[in-house]
Amino acid sequence: MEAIIVGGGIGGMAAALSLQAAGIRAHVFEAAPQIAALGLGIHLQPNAVRELTELGLADELERQAVRIEELAFYSKRGQRIWSEPRGQKAGYRWPQYAINRGTLQIILLTAAKARLGTDRIHTGHRLVGFDQDDQGVTAHFIDSTTGAPLPPVRGDILVGADGIHSVVRKHFYPDQPLRFGGQLMWRSAVPAASFLSGRTMIIAGHRNQKLVCYPMLALPDGRMMMNWITELGESGNGPPREEWNQKVDKARFADAFESWRFDWLDVPALIAAGAEVFEFPKVDRDPVPRWTFGRVTLVGDAAHPMHPVGSQAGSQAVVDARVLAWHLATCRLDPQEGLRRYEAERLPPMRDIALENRTLGPEVVMELVEERAPQGFKDIHDVLSAQELQERADAFKKLAGFAIQGLNDRKSYDTHGSYPEFLQAAYTPPRF
Numbered sequence: 074m075e076a077i078i079v080g081g082g083i084g085g086m087a088a089a090l091s092l093q094a095a096g097i098r099a100h101v102f103e104a105a106p107q108i109a110a111l112g113l114g115i116h117l118q119p120n121a122v123r124e125l126t127e128l129g130l131a132d133e134l135e136r137q138a139v140r141i142e143e144l145a146f147y148s149k150r151g152q153r154i155w156s157e158p159r160g161q162k163a164g165y166r167w168p169q170y171a172i173n174r175g176t177l178q179i180i181l182l183t184a185a186k187a188r189l190g191t192d193r194i195h196t197g198h199r200l201v202g203f204d205q206d207d208q209g210v211t212a213h214f215i216d217s218t219t220g221a222p223l224p225p226v227r228g229d230i231l232v233g234a235d236g237i238h239s240v241v242r243k244h245f246y247p248d249q250p251l252r253f254g255g256q257l258m259w260r261s262a263v264p265a266a267s268f269l270s271g272r273t274m275i276i277a278g279h280r281n282q283k284l285v286c287y288p289m290l291a292l293p294d295g296r297m298m299m300n301w302i303t304e305l306g307e308s309g310n311g312p313p314r315e316e317w318n319q320k321v322d323k324a325r326f327a328d329a330f331e332s333w334r335f336d337w338l339d340v341p342a343l344i345a346a347g348a349e350v351f352e353f354p355k356v357d358r359d360p361v362p363r364w365t366f367g368r369v370t371l372v373g374d375a376a377h378p379m380h381p382v383g384s385q386a387g388s389q390a391v392v393d394a395r396v397l398a399w400h401l402a403t404c405r406l407d408p409q410e411g412l413r414r415y416e417a418e419r420l421p422p423m424r425d426i427a428l429e430n431r432t433l434g435p436e437v438v439m440e441l442v443e444e445r446a447p448q449g450f451k452d453i454h455d456v457l458s459a460q461e462l463q464e465r466a467d468a469f470k471k472l473a474g475f476a477i478q479g480l481n482d483r484k485s486y487d488t489h490g491s492y493p494e495f496l497q498a499a500y501t502p503p504r505f
């Protein structure tokens with residue numbers, strides 16, 4: 074079986090590695106002229122770390138990432154609302170990591186080149202269309218620099234891993250717009266002293282005034298490279314696409330956080346230290362009823378673009394890749410059935426997570442504190458009961474597929490490259 078993967082990001086590379094491990098040849102086609110270490114921080118939840126560990130990447134993650142062992146929510150006044158252990162501290166068999174997105178990209182790319190071969194990683198290929206028939210799929214590309222047509226590529230299946238602006242998705246849903254969530258985000262990374270436990274991710278504020286901060290790399294001088302994101306409510310539709318990921322002046326948002334000087338973190342100082350600050354709108358797309366059309370399917374942000382709530386997007390792209398490879402490996406004689414089984418397992422929970430993230434997911438506890446106690450509180454349990462806090466945290470983990478016991482006990486998606494055809498009907502998707 075030959076797979077055409079459109080997009081060389083996290084989802085695309087994870088798909089290539091997963092398919093290769095299952096004995097399925099894959100070619101990756103990336104529109105950018107080169108795949109570079111770009112981006113800021115990303116979280117890998119234990120569900121994704123499990124899959125990357127089974128792909129043999131655990132040592133690289135441990136070396137180049139930071140284990141996150143606590144998640145803590147705070148009010149805009151710096152009062153702790155809720156905290157919980159994360160990763161192995163919480164009882165998972167796998168850690169939770171924070172890592173620079175570009176670093177993760179290079180880890181995946183290096184592994185893909187070594188295992189697939191450099192001749193199966195193609196850059197500068199922008200997809201402009203595809204055709205499918207009973208025997209396979211033909212993809213049509215142009216040179217992303219010159220615009221010149223490139224030779225068509227033939228495969229048994231095509232996997233759209235081309236992100237929130239997916240050309241593959243647009244083929245099937247040509248009129249679906251981006252949906253602006255009502256907030257703008259500004260991101261940077263700065264060397265700084267560690268705070269709280271040293272391995273804590275904090276989220277502070279509420280829907281329209283928020284800070285996210287966490288360490289993503291230990292530095293030789295004992296400091297951490299801190300990834301931070303600020304967020305403010307914004308009227309209108311957000312900036313046009315061509316203005317995304319633009320460097321902006323901190324004056325656009327810094328005043329809103331000037332009073333956020335907590336005894337555990339000086340937020341104005343953190344913002345001031347950001348040499349380069351990038352602006353993004355909070356956007357997603359409405360969930361769609363199908364990802365799979367014959368021999369073509371979607372993974373990652375192309376399939377389920379979602380708000381960055383609960384640190385889910387990158388992790389779920391990795392899980393998509395593994396589930397896709399499993400079902401194709403166990404349906405080798407009928408790849409279209411494998412794609413349908415993949416969709417049946419992954420689409421319903423990803424639809425639910427995307428919709429839940431619009432209502433803030435686990436971060437809703439901060440919104441409730443802002444509504445009920447905008448001037449602060451003496452005891453958080455006067456505002457939210459311990460039971461309500463725990464139930465909200467547990468419900469999101471279950472929805473997202475990383476409830477502790479469920480993940481620890483779930484069957485592996487590892488195919489080892491050799492599954493006989495009689496296994497086609499043997500797999501029962503896990504219930505989270």
